[in-house]
Amino acid sequence: MCGIVGYVGKKEASPVLIHGLSRLEYRGYDSAGVAIIEDNILKVTKCKGRLANLEAKLEQNPIHGSVGIGHTRWATHGEPSDLNSHPHSNEDETISVVHNGIIENYIQLREWLTAKGYKFNSETDTEVIPHLVDYYYKGNLEEAVIKAISKMDGSYAIGVVSTHEPGKLVAVRKDSPLIAGIGEGEFFIASDIPAILNYTRDVYLLNDKEFVVITKDGIKLLSEEGDEIKKDIFHVTWNADAAEKGGYEHFMLKEIHEQPKAIRDTMTSRIALGKPITLDKITLTKDQLENINKIYIVACGTAYHAGIVGKYVIEKLARIPVEVDIASEFRYRNPIIDNKTLMIVISQSGETADTLAALREAKKSGARVIAVTNVVGSSVSREAHDVLYTWAGPEIAVASTKAYTTQLIAMYIIALYFAQYKETLSSEQIEEIKEAMLKLPEQTEEVLKHKEVLQKFASKNYMHRDMFFLGRGLDYAVAMEGSLKLKEISYIHSEAYAAGELKHGTIALIENGTVVIALATQEELFEKMVSNIKEVKTRGANVLAFAFEGNETIEKTVDSALYIPKTEEVLAPVLSVVPLQLLSYYMAVQKGCDVDKPRNLAKSVTVE
Numbered sequence: 001m002c003g004i005v006g007y008v009g010k011k012e013a014s015p016v017l018i019h020g021l022s023r024l025e026y027r028g029y030d031s032a033g034v035a036i037i038e039d040n041i042l043k044v045t046k047c048k049g050r051l052a053n054l055e056a057k058l059e060q061n062p063i064h065g066s067v068g069i070g071h072t073r074w075a076t077h078g079e080p081s082d083l084n085s086h087p088h089s090n091e092d093e094t095i096s097v098v099h100n101g102i103i104e105n106y107i108q109l110r111e112w113l114t115a116k117g118y119k120f121n122s123e124t125d126t127e128v129i130p131h132l133v134d135y136y137y138k139g140n141l142e143e144a145v146i147k148a149i150s151k152m153d154g155s156y157a158i159g160v161v162s163t164h165e166p167g168k169l170v171a172v173r174k175d176s177p178l179i180a181g182i183g184e185g186e187f188f189i190a191s192d193i194p195a196i197l198n199y200t201r202d203v204y205l206l207n208d209k210e211f212v213v214i215t216k217d218g219i220k221l222l223s224e225e226g227d228e229i230k231k232d233i234f235h236v237t238w239n240a241d242a243a244e245k246g247g248y249e250h251f252m253l254k255e256i257h258e259q260p261k262a263i264r265d266t267m268t269s270r271i272a273l274g275k276p277i278t279l280d281k282i283t284l285t286k287d288q289l290e291n292i293n294k295i296y297i298v299a300c301g302t303a304y305h306a307g308i309v310g311k312y313v314i315e316k317l318a319r320i321p322v323e324v325d326i327a328s329e330f331r332y333r334n335p336i337i338d339n340k341t342l343m344i345v346i347s348q349s350g351e352t353a354d355t356l357a358a359l360r361e362a363k364k365s366g367a368r369v370i371a372v373t374n375v376v377g378s379s380v381s382r383e384a385h386d387v388l389y390t391w392a393g394p395e396i397a398v399a400s401t402k403a404y405t406t407q408l409i410a411m412y413i414i415a416l417y418f419a420q421y422k423e424t425l426s427s428e429q430i431e432e433i434k435e436a437m438l439k440l441p442e443q444t445e446e447v448l449k450h451k452e453v454l455q456k457f458a459s460k461n462y463m464h465r466d467m468f469f470l471g472r473g474l475d476y477a478v479a480m481e482g483s484l485k486l487k488e489i490s491y492i493h494s495e496a497y498a499a500g501e502l503k504h505g506t507i508a509l510i511e512n513g514t515v516v517i518a519l520a521t522q523e524e525l526f527e528k529m530v531s532n533i534k535e536v537k538t539r540g541a542n543v544l545a546f547a548f549e550g551n552e553t554i555e556k557t558v559d560s561a562l563y564i565p566k567t568e569e570v571l572a573p574v575l576s577v578v579p580l581q582l583l584s585y586y587m588a589v590q591k592g593c594d595v596d597k598p599r600n601l602a603k604s605v606t607v608e
């Protein structure tokens, strides 16, 4: 869950690496470092803390050279410290490595290498790699890296440079993302596209155990047997601006405001009035669909919350039983899967280790897999049978916002697609939902206009230690997402509760002034929700409610209310989550938190 970058070209490597790392900091920010070959000497600068610390060090002691690697770390093995920062080098400092992933057998490798006289300085698993490469180096860097990785178990994307061959960079991946960029007389490696977008939009999307060997003269790709392989160049369609803040104070705020467009883009070419729903990359036939008797939706974090909405809408609209599971639980609980099972994995990054592992488990047992992901060419997109892309554009803030709302749109599209095939809804009913969906971008714009109310609420309540989110049905699913958002960026403890369940224990925590955010968009459950709100009000809660326009009667029961434009009830989550995202954002800003890079977190969790 770190970010790696590498450069070989004519420019000074240092600023290119620093720029790349600034675009990868979302993957981890416990420490950062670079290794650059300057006049055939390996120069490494690294330190604990944010990239700014590394930049300051490099300003004081610049390194000149046009071949280098860089790293931004989310600590797994070994605390964040200067010593544990990457790059890691061999003893005589001729070989240096950056690594994203976990070497699972590093203890055995460490013992093996120690017995051969190698000395270790850090507590990291990564440090075995430069020593292994050193051990196998017999005059050809790529051969040494190929041999080294044949000893390693676990996940990795690594970049290696060496003074033995000062103009060369070798990289390889397994279960951790890696791309290679092709510029004009310059080449790059990176964990993610934004790191190199300033320089090129032509990339190779690497598969597991594909090696990249870069010199100033060119780039070649090798198989694990060392044979040269050919691959199509992938041309990135978005430009560097998409990964910039564009005038907003934080990426999160920018991404919240990008939701109308992201929602529209995700529906384009799939949802049109009077036409059947078309899903270009889904090849599931009517017969295959008829054969399916159970769906699992598997994901982590926010994507899991989108899955909970998915369960509700697929069951309601297409009448197929759906189970939703957290990927890290699913993969170890031996679920009942066969060739009548359909699995839908949801992952913004498409690289989440547990989600990917769950996908592989399900495939092994015969399930058909649809991936819902935001990243073209990501691991889940390549390994699933079918893909439905959410066209949200790059999401940089650690807290997921536009990815979530577009994942919801994907859930509606899949549910309607199945309903269309299975004829569980009439064509008129499908048209009505589609018509309402097409209005969502504009309605989201409307919701965004309520910013100031939420900003004011946040400024009055940001000092609270605990908050509660209540809802029933789909509102409960959204409450979970609202609660996660608040926790992760403002560090305010919060819990989401099914409103009817509160009185079975948690209501004991409600006291005078406790903030309760109540969602009440579900018409059939509205009165019951109002009763639940009264239960907490009676015990002193300060309640902010969200309801549809037209349900202003709720004001009699709550302290403050905010209304969202009327839509089909099943679509309410798309609109009701937006004020919750804004609320969390303003709470975090009031508290002075680092909104885009919350403590202890990283955007892409590529380790178990």
Ligand code: M6R
Pocket: 300, 301, 302, 303, 304, 346, 347, 348, 349, 350, 351, 352, 355, 398, 399, 400, 401, 485, 488, 603, 604, 605
């Ligand atoms: O890339 P993925 O969608 O697989 O990521 C899953 C979670 O790690 C992610 O949604 C996480 O919960 C976000 N930080 C929430 O805002």
